[in-house]
Amino acid sequence: xxxxxxxxxxxxxxxxxxxxxxxxxxxxxxxxxxxxxxxxxxxxxxxxxxxxxxxxxxxxxxxxxxxxxxxxxxxxxxxxxxxxxxxxxxxxxxxxxxxxxxxxxxxxxxxxxxxxxxxxxxxxxxxxxxxxxxxxxxxxxxxxxxxxxxxxxxxxxxxxxxxxxxxxxxxxxxxxxxxxxxxxxxxxxxxxxxxxxxxxxxxxxxxxxxxxxxxx
Amino acid sequence: xxxxxxxxxxxxxxxxxxxxxxxxxxxxxxxxxxxxxxxxxxxxxxxxxxxxxxxxxxxxxxxxxxxxxxxxxxxxxxxxxxxxxxxxxxxxxxxxxxxxxxxxxxxxxxxxxxxxxxxxxxxxxxxxxxxxxxxxxxxxxxxxxxxxxxxxxxxxxxxxxxxxxxxxxxxxxxxxxxxxxxxxxxxxxxxxxxxxxxxxxxxxxxxxxxxxxxxxxxxxxxxxxxxxxxxxxxxxxxxxxxxxxxxxxxxxxxxxxxxxxxxxxxxxxxxxxxxxxxxxxxxxxxxxxxxxxxxxxxxxxxxxxxxxxxxxxxxxxxxx
Numbered sequence: 001x002x003x004x005x006x007x008x009x010x011x012x013x014x015x016x017x018x019x020x021x022x023x024x025x026x027x028x029x030x031x032x033x034x035x036x037x038x039x040x041x042x043x044x045x046x047x048x049x050x051x052x053x054x055x056x057x058x059x060x061x062x063x064x065x066x067x068x069x070x071x072x073x074x075x076x077x078x079x080x081x082x083x084x085x086x087x088x089x090x091x092x093x094x095x096x097x098x099x100x101x102x103x104x105x106x107x108x109x110x111x112x113x114x115x116x117x118x119x120x121x122x123x124x125x126x127x128x129x130x131x132x133x134x135x136x137x138x139x140x141x142x143x144x145x146x147x148x149x150x151x152x153x154x155x156x157x158x159x160x161x162x163x164x165x166x167x168x169x170x171x172x173x174x175x176x177x178x179x180x181x182x183x184x185x186x187x188x189x190x191x192x193x194x195x196x197x198x199x200x201x202x203x204x205x206x207x208x209x210x211x212x213x214x215x216x
Numbered sequence: 217x218x219x220x221x222x223x224x225x226x227x228x229x230x231x232x233x234x235x236x237x238x239x240x241x242x243x244x245x246x247x248x249x250x251x252x253x254x255x256x257x258x259x260x261x262x263x264x265x266x267x268x269x270x271x272x273x274x275x276x277x278x279x280x281x282x283x284x285x286x287x288x289x290x291x292x293x294x295x296x297x298x299x300x301x302x303x304x305x306x307x308x309x310x311x312x313x314x315x316x317x318x319x320x321x322x323x324x325x326x327x328x329x330x331x332x333x334x335x336x337x338x339x340x341x342x343x344x345x346x347x348x349x350x351x352x353x354x355x356x357x358x359x360x361x362x363x364x365x366x367x368x369x370x371x372x373x374x375x376x377x378x379x380x381x382x383x384x385x386x387x388x389x390x391x392x393x394x395x396x397x398x399x400x401x402x403x404x405x406x407x408x409x410x411x412x413x414x415x416x417x418x419x420x421x422x423x424x425x426x427x428x429x430x431x432x433x434x435x436x437x438x439x440x441x442x443x444x445x446x447x448x449x450x451x452x453x454x455x456x457x458x459x460x461x462x463x464x465x466x467x468x469x470x471x472x473x474x475x476x477x478x479x480x481x482x483x484x485x486x487x488x489x490x491x492x493x494x495x496x497x498x499x500x501x502x503x504x505x506x507x508x509x510x511x512x513x514x515x516x517x518x519x520x521x522x523x524x525x526x527x528x529x530x531x532x533x534x535x536x
Contacts, residue, residue: 117303120268121316121366122293135307210307212350 004181011185016170020189023166026156027197030091031149038096039141042103043129054104065097069155073162087156087164094155095148102144106137135210142205146198153194157186167193217406218242218265218374223274225260234260235271236430242423244373247400247407249421251414252453256427258410262376265408266295278374293317296367296375296405300382302359304351310336310362311347317370335365340395357388364396368403377409381416393420414453418442418461426450439465443534459531463495471495471530472512472520488513489522495530498522 038061045054067075072090073082080086110133118132119125160168167186174182206214219241226233235257242248250258263269265276267288276283283291304313311332318328336343339361351359360380367375381389381396397420400407411417417424418438426433426441434446442462445451454461469491487505489498491514498510502524512520 111303111306113299113301113303114305115303116268116301117297117299118305120266120292120297120299120303122289122291122320124289127320132305132307212307212352 007179008181008185011170011174011182012188015182016167016185016189019165019167019170019186020193023153023156023168023189023193026087026091026159026164026166027149027152027193030088030095030156031145031152033088033092034095034099034148035145037092038099038144039103042100042107042141045100045104046107047125058101058104061097061100064093067093069094069158070161082162082164084159084164087159087162087166091152091156091159095152098147098151099141099144102140102147103137106140106144107133109140110136135208136213138205138208138210139213142201142208145205146201149197149201150194153190153197157190217244217246217279218248218408219277220261220265221275221277223261223264223271223276225257225264225269225271233272233430235264237274238427238430238432239274240425240432240435242406242408244406245404246422247409247420248423248425249417250408250410250425250427251412251417251421252427252433253412255429257430258412258427259378261427262378262408262410265374265376266292266297268292293320293370294372294374296369296372298363298367298375298377298380300379302351302363302383304359304362304366306351309348309350310341310354311343313351313362314366314369316366317372321370323370331369332365335368336362338368338399339365341365356384357392360384360392364399368405373406375405375407377407379411380409382411382413389416396420414455415461418465426453459535460496462531462534463499463527466495466530467491468493468495468498468512468522469514469520471526472522473526474520476518478511478518487511488518490514491519495522495527499527 041057044050045057064072069090072093073086076086076089080089114132114136115128118128123131156164156166157168157171159166160172167190170182171186171190174180174184174186221239223235223238224233225235238257238261240248250261252258260269264271265278265283267283267286278286278291278295304310305316308316311329314332314335315328318331323331333343333347336347341358341361346354346358346362351362354362360383363380367377381392384392393416409420411420421438423435424438424441425435426446428449434441434450436444439462441450442454442458442465445454445458451458468489472491487501487507488511489501491512498512502508502510508525509521509523511518512522
């Protein structure tokens, strides 16, 4: 297999950039849905009364992580068929675990005496959550979202296999036609996107992080 | 002000009740100390007053109202709460920590700020210096002062204190105790205070509640308990220096023989006690000056004398 610089430059500058918005949406949509599911679930599973269900629900999330995304698409194929929808579903299930796990870990790490004092001062359970527990949990929850984001950027390549589009289209074209130039071009953008998204979420996290935790 | 009526609490899977049929009441403006070894239920009792725990049986009345009928969060905002671990919110500055309850009560901003500054000064901190710091930047003693300031913030009539000075070193502890007693002279709160340290209990308390394994063993003023311990448990809790502790709580004037002239053989001018000073101080003076007697003065006037024999007789009489 020889490497043709002209094809590579053409793929890198002309063909691959067109897939960026598609791929970006393949990451942002599942990630957003995953946050919307995992964050409330994580919060719920650390509330008294629901804590005993934590193991069972986390086992489900763990399973979601162990099943390969393609298998998930295969399982749901009879109901959803192929294409964008099933790809988003599979990526969402894949992204749930790191966020849920970190949410639970973060909320459980809030010192008991802090929670106890907040209750003792007369904060309602909702005020304790919003004003004490969540602010203190921001760094760990954000790092969970980052893990999921990076994971989804690379896994979303597989969406192309089921007609879900994205950067995978150019990478798999490269594999099928024995053109490493296409594979490399696509991979460079995948890498850049992962780094960029990670920095973006870090930045958002920095604004949400309480001052005393910054710079440590 | 606070009345507990046959309070009982058994935790799930426990073999015996943590609190068993305990009743007592705390008068307005008094410091009531719950004292006993660990596991005696003192903290649980305290937490049932502000409904951090719910009793299985019995009633808690605050200001004549049954706490069961009050909203727990609203109730807690009217009761100051200080715990040994302090529990300052790590993500809020000292100022914001103290402002917590007034914020929950939706006080106007200016009033909260004014109150916060006053309180920090009141507990012996420099508001301009520590106000903008975070809890982790403070020493243990400073944090505990902030804990007290936070509890006092909304000027609650009642304070619950769970070993508030337990986590600081002995020197700081004594200073915090003294400052708190001085503060109490002006704020006159009704206080329920938990400790396992009998010396702290005797020093701080107007009224002691002695507990053992969830049961109430004895109640009374420190002097009442020192002079008439109910059983061997109370006796052992009071320690081997019970007589000396009694002398610490007895004013010199109560044991002196009245006189208006300075008799022969009374130790010199440098060796005198005031009527309100404890007999323990008189004893210390006599030992220092190798004297058998000491003059008791009210201001610049001699009003009596106190002899070694008087003290010995008194201790023997009251402690049996």
